[in-house]
Each structure stands twice: as C-alpha cells, then as structure tokens.
Amino acid sequence: MVHVSEVSKIYKGHVVLNNIDLTIEDKSFVILTGRSGGGKTTLLSVIGGLTKPDKGSVIIDDVDIWQLSEPALAELRNRKLGFVFQFPSLLPTLNLLDNVLLPIALGGRTPCIEDKEYAESLLEMVNLSDTLHLYPSQISGGQQRRVAIARSLINHPSIILTDEPTGDLDERTEAEIMHLFHTVNEDGKTVIMVTHALDYLKYGQAFTLKNGRISSYDAQEVSANSVSL
Amino acid sequence: MRHILFLVKQHFKRKKFRTCVLLCSIIVACATLFLALVLSRGIQSTIATTQERLGADIVVVPRDARIEAQAALISGDPTSFYMPASIEEKVGNVPGVQQTCTQVYLRSLDSPCCIAPIAMVGFDPAKDFTIVPWVLKQLRNPLRENMIIIGAKVISAVVGTPTKAIGQRLNFMGKPFTVATILEPTGLGADYTVFLPMDTAYRLTQNTPLYPTPVKKDQISTVLVKVAKGANPETVAQDIQRTVPDVATFTVSQLAKSVGQHLQSLVHALMIAGSVFCVLAILLSGTLFSLSVRQRMREFGLFRAMGANRGFISRLIVLESAIIAGLGGLAGVGAGIGITWLCEDAILETIGNLYTWPSNAYFAIVGAVIVATSLATGILGGGIPARRILKYDPYEAIRQGNT
Numbered sequence: 001m002v003h004v005s006e007v008s009k010i011y012k013g014h015v016v017l018n019n020i021d022l023t024i025e026d027k028s029f030v031i032l033t034g035r036s037g038g039g040k041t042t043l044l045s046v047i048g049g050l051t052k053p054d055k056g057s058v059i060i061d062d063v064d065i066w067q068l069s070e071p072a073l074a075e076l077r078n079r080k081l082g083f084v085f086q087f088p089s090l091l092p093t094l095n096l097l098d099n100v101l102l103p104i105a106l107g108g109r110t111p112c113i114e115d116k117e118y119a120e121s122l123l124e125m126v127n128l129s130d131t132l133h134l135y136p137s138q139i140s141g142g143q144q145r146r147v148a149i150a151r152s153l154i155n156h157p158s159i160i161l162t163d164e165p166t167g168d169l170d171e172r173t174e175a176e177i178m179h180l181f182h183t184v185n186e187d188g189k190t191v192i193m194v195t196h197a198l199d200y201l202k203y204g205q206a207f208t209l210k211n212g213r214i215s216s217y218d219a220q221e222v223s224a225n226s227v228s229l
Numbered sequence: 230m231r232h233i234l235f236l237v238k239q240h241f242k243r244k245k246f247r248t249c250v251l252l253c254s255i256i257v258a259c260a261t262l263f264l265a266l267v268l269s270r271g272i273q274s275t276i277a278t279t280q281e282r283l284g285a286d287i288v289v290v291p292r293d294a295r296i297e298a299q300a301a302l303i304s305g306d307p308t309s310f311y312m313p314a315s316i317e318e319k320v321g322n323v324p325g326v327q328q329t330c331t332q333v334y335l336r337s338l339d340s341p342c343c344i345a346p347i348a349m350v351g352f353d354p355a356k357d358f359t360i361v362p363w364v365l366k367q368l369r370n371p372l373r374e375n376m377i378i379i380g381a382k383v384i385s386a387v388v389g390t391p392t393k394a395i396g397q398r399l400n401f402m403g404k405p406f407t408v409a410t411i412l413e414p415t416g417l418g419a420d421y422t423v424f425l426p427m428d429t430a431y432r433l434t435q436n437t438p439l440y441p442t443p444v445k446k447d448q449i450s451t452v453l454v455k456v457a458k459g460a461n462p463e464t465v466a467q468d469i470q471r472t473v474p475d476v477a478t479f480t481v482s483q484l485a486k487s488v489g490q491h492l493q494s495l496v497h498a499l500m501i502a503g504s505v506f507c508v509l510a511i512l513l514s515g516t517l518f519s520l521s522v523r524q525r526m527r528e529f530g531l532f533r534a535m536g537a538n539r540g541f542i543s544r545l546i547v548l549e550s551a552i553i554a555g556l557g558g559l560a561g562v563g564a565g566i567g568i569t570w571l572c573e574d575a576i577l578e579t580i581g582n583l584y585t586w587p588s589n590a591y592f593a594i595v596g597a598v599i600v601a602t603s604l605a606t607g608i609l610g611g612g613i614p615a616r617r618i619l620k621y622d623p624y625e626a627i628r629q630g631n632t
Contacts, residue, residue, distance in 0.1 A: 042624075050534055050624035071538045078536020085627075089531050093239040105232035106537040155536070 001026055002047060002159065002190070007056030008212075009042055016042045017053065018212035024192060026158070029185040029204025032194045033217060038209040040194040041163050047192060048081055048161045049073050060159070078107040082152030082189075084162035090136040090144055090151075096123060097132040100151045107155065115154070122150035126180060142173035149180055159190040166197055178203070233541070237549050244521070251517050252557045258510030259561020259599050264568060265503030266595045268576070269496040270587045283417070283481045284359030285453035286462040289320050289469055295477040298451060299487060301334060302418050307348045309334050311448040312476065319473045320452045325460035326469070330356040333430050334450040335402075347383060348422045349401060350450075351430025359453055360424055364410045377406040378424040381414040399423075402433050414585055452476075511606055518550045518610035526618055530626030539619045546615040547608055554607020558600035566592065 002024040009017040016039045024030050032040040045051040047058055049065050057064045065076060077083075082103075090099045100119040101111045111119075123129055126146035128139075136144055145165060152160055162181065166174035178200045185191045185203065198206075206217030241248050283302070290298040294310035301308045314331065321329045335349040352360055354372050364378055372378070377399070384397070397408045401423060414420055425433075434440040456465045466478040479487075522529075529542050537545075569576065569586075618626060 045622075045624035048534070048624075050530075050627075051622045071540065074533065074536055074538035074541075077534060083534045085531070085534075091239065091528075093243045103535040105235065106532050106535050106541065108232070108541065110231055151535075 001059075001061065002192075003057075003059040004043075004047060005057050005059070007043070007046055007053045007058065009039075009046065009051065009053050011042075015212045017046065020056070020212075020214050022207065022214055024190060027185070027188050027190055029182070029191045030193070031201060031204055031206040031217070032192065032209060033196060033198065033206055034209040039212045040209045043209060043214070044161055044163055044192060044194050048083060049077050075107070078103060079155055080157050080159060082155070082157040082160045084145070084148045084152050084160065084165050086164040086167045088136070088141070088144055089148055092136050095133045095135055096128060096139070096147050099136065099147055100154055103151060103154050119150070119154055122153050123147070125183075126150045140173075142169050142176065145169065145173075145177055146180065149177070149184070153184065153189075157189070159192065160184060161192045163194045164196065165193065166195065233545050233548055236545055237552060240549060247517065247521065248553060251514055251553050252560070254510050254513045255554055255557025255603055256561040256564055258506045259558050259603055260564040260568065261506040262503040263562050263565030263595060263599055265499040266599075267565070267569060267587055267592065269499050270591060270595075271585055272493075272496050274585055274587060283484065284362065285481065286456045287454035287466045287469065287478055287480050288484070289316065289452040289454060289473070289476050289478050290450070292475045292477045294450075295479065298477075299479065299484060300418075301348060302484060303487065306418070307334075309444075310450055311444065312450070314447045314449045316473060316476060317449065317452045320454060320469055320476075323465065323469050323472055325456050325465035326454055327457040327460075328358060328455040330358055330453050331427070331449040332451045332453065333427055333444060333448065335430055335433060335444070347401075348418065349430065349433075350422050350424050351427040352424055353427050358455060360412070360419075364412065372409055372426055374426060374429055375404075375406055376409040376425075377401075378410055378412060379408055380412050380418075380420040380422045380424075382420040383423055384408075384411070402437055402439065404433060511610075514550075514554065514606060515610045518607075519614040522546055522611070522614035522618055526621070526626045526629050529618060530621070530623045530628075533623035534627065542619060543612070543615045547611040550607040550611025551604055552607075554610065555600065555604045557607075558603025561603070562596040562599050566596070 002022075004020055004022040004024075007017055007020040008015070020039075020043060022043075032043060034040055042051060046053045047060075049058075052066060058066055060076070060080065063076070065073060068076065090096075091102065094102065097116070097119055100122060101115060104111045104115055120129065120132060123132060126149055128143060128146055128150070131139060131143070136147070139147070149160075149165075152162075160181070165181070166177050169177065174197060178197065181191050181193065182200075182203050191204070201217065207214050208217050288298065288302065291310050291312040294308075297306075297308050297310055300306045311333070317329050317331050320326060330353055333351040335351065354361060360378060379399075383399075395408055395410055398405050399408065400406070406423075406425065412419060412424075431444055431446050434443040436443075454465070454469070456462050462480040462482065466480050470476060470478050529537075529546075532542060532545075533539075621629065
C-alpha cells in the first residue's frame with residue numbers, strides 16, 4: 001500500500017503540491033489526470049522517490065521512503081518500483097535484452113541466467129521476443145515504450161509508475177500500451193499513471209490534480225474545465 | 230565493478246568522437262610535457278657536467294682564436310689555431326698554476342672519412358690530465374703510435390652505426406688507426422673528437438694537401454691549466470692574460486656559462502610549450518568532462534530512477550574520466566618515448582652535440598609523474614561535475630537534462 005500524507009512541494013515560490021493526502025491500495029490502477037502544471041508529475045515523482053517533498057510523508061509498505069538514506073531509497077526504487085517515462089529512455093548502445101537487464105546492473109548486481117530468461121519472457125510478453133538483439137534505433141517509438149515497460153518489470157517491482165506513457169504515440173499504439181499496463185495490473189502490480197488519455201479511466205481509479213490539490217476524478221467538472229487532451 | 234565497466238565501455242562506444250578528441254588532447258599534452266621535461270633535464274645536466282668533464286680549470290688559446298676554441302670545446306667543431314709551444318712554460322710560471330699540458334688541434338676533417346664532422350686533437354699522454362684520467366683503467370698498455378682514443382660518438386659519426394668497437398681500425402687523413410678505447414659520453418665536443426698522441430698528430434700534417442704548411446713541433450693549440458689548491462681560477466686566468474702576451478683565456482666556469490646561455494633559452498621555450506599544452510589540455514579535458522556530464526544529466530537521472538545510487542553514478546563518471554585520462558597519459562608518455570627514440574638524431578641536430586640524455590630512471594620517474602598527474606586530472610575532471618549534478622533529485626536531473 002502507498003500512503004501519501006500531507007505532502008507539499010513548492011517550486012520557485014509556486015505551490016505545486018498542497019497538502020496532498022492519498023492512499024493507493026495494493027494491485028490497484030490509479031490514474032492521475034488534470035491540467036498541465038497541476039502537479040501530477042510532481043506527485044508521481046514524490047511517490048517514486050525521485051523528488052523530495054518539502055513537507056509530508058510517503059509510506060510504501062510501512063516504510064516512510066523520505067526518511068530512508070540515499071542508498072536505501074535507491075535500493076527501494078530498484079527493487080520495489082518500476083518507472084516508464086514518456087520520452088525515449090533506452091540506452092542506444094545496448095540491445096533490447098541488455099536494456100531490459102539494465103536495472104539489475106544499476107542495482108549493483110550482475111545479471112544471472114535466470115535474469116536473462118526472465119528478461120526474454122518479459123520481451124515476449126510485450127510481443128518483442130524476435131527483437132532481443134536489435135538496438136533501440138532499429139525499432140519504432142511504440143516498440144521502445146514496450147521495451148521500457150518490460151524493463152520496469154525486470155526486478156519484480158510491486159508498483160509501476162508511469163508518466164504519460166502514450167503521449168507521443170498514435171491511437172492504435174496507445175491502445176496497445178494501455179492494454180499492456182492493464183495486463184501488468186491484472187498480474188498483481190500496482191500501476192500509478194499520469195495521463196491525459198481519459199478513454200482508459202475504466203481501468204482504475206482516477207484523481208484530478210488542480211492547483212496543487214487532489215480530488216477524485218469528476219468527468220463533468222473536468223469537461224467543464226477543458227482538460228487538455 | 231564489472232557492470233560499471235560495462236556501462237563505461239558502452240558510453241565510449243556511443244561517444245567515439247568525443248572520446249577520441251579527449252584522448253588525443255591528453256596524449257599531445259602529456260607527450261609535450263614529457264619531451265619538455267626530458268630534454269630540459271638533459272640540457273641542464275649537460276650544463277652542470279661541462280665543468281666536471283672538461284678536466285682543466287683554465288684553457289689558454291691564441292688571442293684571436295678564443296671564440297673558435299670555445300666552439301671546438303663545446304661542440305667539437307673541427308678547427309685549427311696555433312701558438313708557440315713556449316707559451317706553456319710562460320703559463321706554468323704564473324702564480325697559482327699547478328699543472329699544465331698542451332693539445333694541438335688538426336683540421337682533418339673535411340675529408341670524406343666521416344658522416345659527421347670529427348675533430349682530431351693531439352695530446353701528450355705523459356703530461357695530460359684531461360683525458361688520461363678518464364681512460365686510465367681501460368688502457369692497460371701505453372698508447373702506441375698508431376692508436377687513438379675516441380669520443381663516445383665518433384664511431385657512429387664515422388661508420389653510421391652506434392657500436393662500441395675497441396680494436397676497430399679507422400682511417401683518418403689516409404692513415405689507419407686502431408681504437409684503443411672509447412671515452413664516456415660528455416655532452417661536449419670531446420664526444421666527436423679523436424685523440425691521438427701529439428707526435429703522431431704532428432706527423433699526420435706532413436705531406437698532406439690539407440696542410441700545405443705542416444704543423445711544427447713548436448706549435449700548440451691550447452694550454453690546459455690546473456690551478457693550485459685554494460687559487461681562484463678567475464684570478465689566475467686574468468694573471469695569465471696579463472703576463473703572457475698574445476693569449477686569451479677562459480675558465481671552465483665561463484665555458485659552462487657559455488654552454489648554459491646557449492641552451493637556457495631552449496630550456497625555457499620547452500618548459501613554456503610544455504606548460505601551455507598542459508594548461509590547455511587540463512582546460513579542454515575539464516570542459517569536455519564537465520560538458521559530457523552535464524549533457525548526460527537525463528541519463529544519470531534515469532539511472533537513479535532505475536535504482537542506481539549516488540555512489541554508483543559517481544563511480545561511473547569518475548571511472549570514465551580516469552580511464553580516458555590514464556590511457557591518454559600512458560599513450561602520451563609512450564609517444565614521448567617514441568619521439569625521443571625515433572627523432573634522436575633530429576633532436577641532437579637541433580640542440581647540438583652537447584646534449585646528454587637523462588638516465589632511464591629519470592625517464593621512468595617523469596613518465597610515472599605525468600601518468601599520475603593525468604590520472605588525477607581525470608579523476609578531478611569527472612569527480613567535480615559529478616558532485617555538482619548529484620546534488621539534484623533524480624527527477625530534477627531528468628527534467629533539466631530534457632531542456
């Protein structure tokens with residue numbers, strides 16, 4: 001379980017997060033939406049241990065992550081969390097298999113045969129089993145995103161955090177990627193996603209962030225306030 | 230460590246051009262610094278040993294041959310100048326003079342005998358205190374008439390191969406000679422000089438087109454003077470010049486100073502060039518290391534998002550820069566050694582015959598210091614920007630890296 005309590009963050013005098021309280025149950029699919037600049041990405045990165053809040057706490061599985069030392073927090077990110085970003089995040093000099101195995105090396109371990117087999121199975125899961133030894137430049141943006149999803153799962157994390165994973169993809173690829181996240185969630189992972197793709201609200205619980213405050217998603221209100229899609 | 234090395238290798242593969250530019254600039258700087266230190270050390274030690282090696286305190290020459298005589302002693306230029314042999318006795322009577330000996334210079338040497346100019350100097354084996362003490366241990370028997378003592382570089386100048394060849398027969402002025410022994414290198418003109426008994430030298434000038442007027446037995450070129458203990462060579466030299474007519478004198482310290490003046494500007498130029506290259510390389514590598522780290526902020530932010538801690542990123546950055554700087558330093562020193570080896574003749578031609586190479590130990594120490602300095606520069610060059618970017622939260626690093 002993720003428990004966000006009274007989290008505030010101020011950037012250059014601007015309140016980005018204002019006393020956010022949020023509880024995310026295990027194995028849930030949470031969508032954070034809202035206008036640009038509303039604080040969605042900041043909240044995601046605070047939950048993911050990437051941005052230190054000015055105030056408040058984030059408790060993951062009974063551990064206040066912002067009370068951890070830097071190496072312990074890094075280990076938590078490595079073992080319990082998986083990230084998928086909107087922008088290309090694969091290492092161009094590594095083939096797809098090695099890219100998927102990268103978090104293992106970054107955690108200070110040398111991938112073993114079991115890790116490699118698992119990485120192959122993940123690439124198979126994202127329908128890229130024939131491209132293990134290709135390089136990122138040899139595949140499409142949508143395929144790269146699928147590799148990033150496979151990579152986020154390599155250390156068996158319990159939570160996947162993703163920031164607008166389909167922002168630059170066409171509709172069909174977007175649907176494929178969203179379906180993948182849905183599958184990941186059904187496999188027992190918690191998924192926390194920042195997205196403007198409101199067609200997929202059916203997958204889980206949605207929250208809106210507006211002026212640094214969070215509220216349950218209200219379709220009518222969002223529509224009235226012209227959420228940018 | 231293995232996975233860090235793997236990532237370092239991947240980065241070099243990805244940034245081949247930048248890596249090559251960095252490596253090349255470090256190699257050039259280290260090679261230049263190495264050459265500057267080695268050459269200037271050689272020059273300085275040449276200056277320092279000039280006095281020690283010459284063997285005499287004062288050299289007395291004909292008044293109008295002072296410059297010629299200095300050139301002959303410093304660089305071994307073949308030359309000839311004469312004064313009456315009776316000068317030796319007059320010099321010997323000057324207070325403060327303990328011992329004298331004479332030498333006669335022969336102008337052999339435009340003959341097609343040799344690859345490089347060789348001077349021939351006749352000396353008196355019985356009285357000499359400048360050459361004989363050096364070779365006393367090597368010469369088991371007295372120097373016979375057809376035997377010569379040669380400078381360290383005579384063989385290579387004559388036959389073109391730098392071999393030591395005691396007993397080898399060499400022809401000078403149409404006469405065959407046997408090498409009795411070879412002198413240790415001095416860095417002075419003696420290295421390119423053939424020493425032979427004075428009587429033989431006089432005989433050589435008979436019936437040769439090089440000497441339409443043969444050198445007579447009552448002619449000498451120099452009187453070499455050893456001063457008495459406690460006497461000041463400068464004062465004794467002035468006294469000789471005052472009391473003996475038509476002679477000029479110079480002390481060995483003046484000669485050393487002259488050698489120094491000749492080469493000191495070269496030392497300065499080398500050191501300035503070495504320092505400038507070094508500063509430029511440090512600035513360039515520092516800037517490139519810093520730029521590279523800055524450009525990769527997003528990558529490092531992503532690594533941290535995926536679980537790398539600050540120590541891992543720090544080690545990764547420092548290892549990259551240390552590998553480049555260390556390899557650059559090693560290659561630079563290697564290049565410096567290669568250049569000194571390949572261009573030895575060109576260097577000697579530029580600097581002159583005076584040059585004495587420093588010892589192998591000096592080469593090793595300078596090489597080690599340069600590699601260590603280069604390595605330290607790399608560690609700092611990577612470590613400082615790494616420290617700076619690791620202050621950012623991972624998300625902030627990703628965000629700033631995207632802009």
